[in-house]
Amino acid sequence: MDRDIGLAVVDDDPLFLDYVSNLLALQGGMRVTCLESETALFDTLGTEPFDCILMDYDLGQNNGLSVAERVNAMLSDPPPIVMLTGGGSERTAVKAFRSGFSDYVSKRDLKVTELVGAVRGAVDRHEAAQGARARTEALQERLEFNATTGLYDQRFMLARLADFTAPGAARRFAVIVIDIRELATVRAELGYMAGQRLSNAFAAELRSQLSAGDIAGHLGEDGFVIIVDRPAALADVDTMVQRLRQALTRGFTLDRAQVHLAPQIGVALHPDAGTRGDGLIAAARPAPTGEAATVTAFSATPTAGDAETASPARAEAQSGQTPITQATERRKERRQRVLRQAKILINGRSTIIDCNVRDLTASGARLRVDSYFAVPAEFDLAIVGTGITRRVTTRWQIGRDIGVEFVEGAA
Structure with missing residues (x-):
């Protein structure tokens, strides 16, 4: 964290509060707010965000576990909480971690390095979890967002x-x-x-x-x-x-x-x-x-582009158009239904892949390969038994089916 850590210290012992705040102030890098009760904590949480809460286990009528549960229920993104206890046991530590506490420090023989390490470690883990959650949400949104249509x-x-x-x-x-x-x-x-x-x-x-x-x-x-x-x-x-x-x-x-x-x-x-x-x-x-x-x-080939708005002038010029089914039939007549073996030659002949030619026209062909692979933008196509090798460009690929166009003037 590039800025100072905003730390709330909650303890009903004013002497200990004063001692801890001075101890942490000497370490630098922390803005300490001392709070003597859970009421003061909840009043302050409504107006001031904290990066971490350092809380005593024994807060009089309520213990730190119940207070932590209220904090987690109150805030959508609660800060990490480190527990302080004067007579803690292993059982208390287990309860603390199960209740969502980030760490546990004993007041007995309190060492400042241990206390600072617990606070900084809790903040670092919380920030790492926030970053991972943000990346997951961004990935989920990309999965739910069609980048093609927006x-x-x-x-x-x-x-x-x-x-x-x-x-x-x-x-x-x-x-x-x-x-x-x-x-x-x-x-x-x-x-x-x-x-x-x-x-x-x-x-x-x-x-x-x-x-x-x-x-x-x-x-x-x-x-x-x-x-x-x-x-x-x-x-x-x-x-x-x-x-x-x-x-x-x-x-x-x-x-x-x-x-x-x-x-x-x-x-x-x-x-x-x-x-x-x-x-x-x-x-x-x-x-x-x-x-x-x-x-x-249309009787004329449109300009480059997948789909474009038709202008009124062009629509009027096409007043004698035939139904699309007739145009489709004309295309079918020009297309040869064939099933020939061929070879895809990539980088000269360094890579050779068998395929079948399923449709053939004067301008291109439809190919099918035995298993999917990403075809390059341009390659040579050799039709077996004909002695013909043509340079082609890839127009589309759907699974194992590939549409290619012959390169003009290329043998």
Whole structure:
């Protein structure tokens, strides 16, 4: 600790208090506050935080064990407590440690080095435990946070709703549920990865519409949920939903298709619509409208990027677009369904890995390996029995399946 240790010494013997405070003051590095009773301790804890408490076992009507229990119950992060006793036994020491005391020092033949060591050791252990707890909480939050979309996962959102609706919770808040039913159509016709890119693009747009204090996360594969914990916004929650609907109903370009998303949005207020998290989500979930997804194909290849907003001018230019299913069929005609053996050549031929070519086009192929490994960004692909070796770049990898693109002009 870079600063002086704030130490509260609690003992009903004023002579001993004076002796200990002078003893510790000579050592330096401590700010000592002397308290003659448990009442004085609790009065002071309400206004002054301490790094450590040095407490006598015998405090008159109550012993140090019961006082320590009250301290631990009173504070969310109580300081470590070191017990002092004049006639302690091994049994008393065991009770002290079981009650949460950090250390135990006997008043008999008291040595200042032992006393200072007990206090500093207790503070060091407490700080180490705080650091470990903070790292664990940060790791847990990262596990519950989707770094790709910038939103929390469903488990975190349900846990927060459980906290908000715990017994005795009287807070008013709103739950907004957003369903993107077009995502299922995109996955079916353009593939799973295309659906994920579209979901990520929508999540980015959703984040831009959030206000400070709003908590947003995923709800299932095709939905999102927002917790609005701002009393000022609850009176105008319908206006907020309309604003979200207008901002999020829009077109995106993805691969060779334009996808128009029309999210379904519903809202529920706590406790009016329910007092449980699952009940609030059910009340907020919008009813199906029966509208089909609007997905049309582009004849021109879009600019680089996974998913981008489609401009009105571009949408008008594509007025003669065919349904995406026709574009998908055309792509299937150009793709050869093959099953050939091939070899992945890394760093020349220093590493050779067997694979199967499962789909082949003029621009690339889909490969499958026997066991997962992280493929490099670029490597050579030799198709067995053809004498053909092509330089390829990795476009995607999902488990043992790898999508590659042939490098133009490279043999």
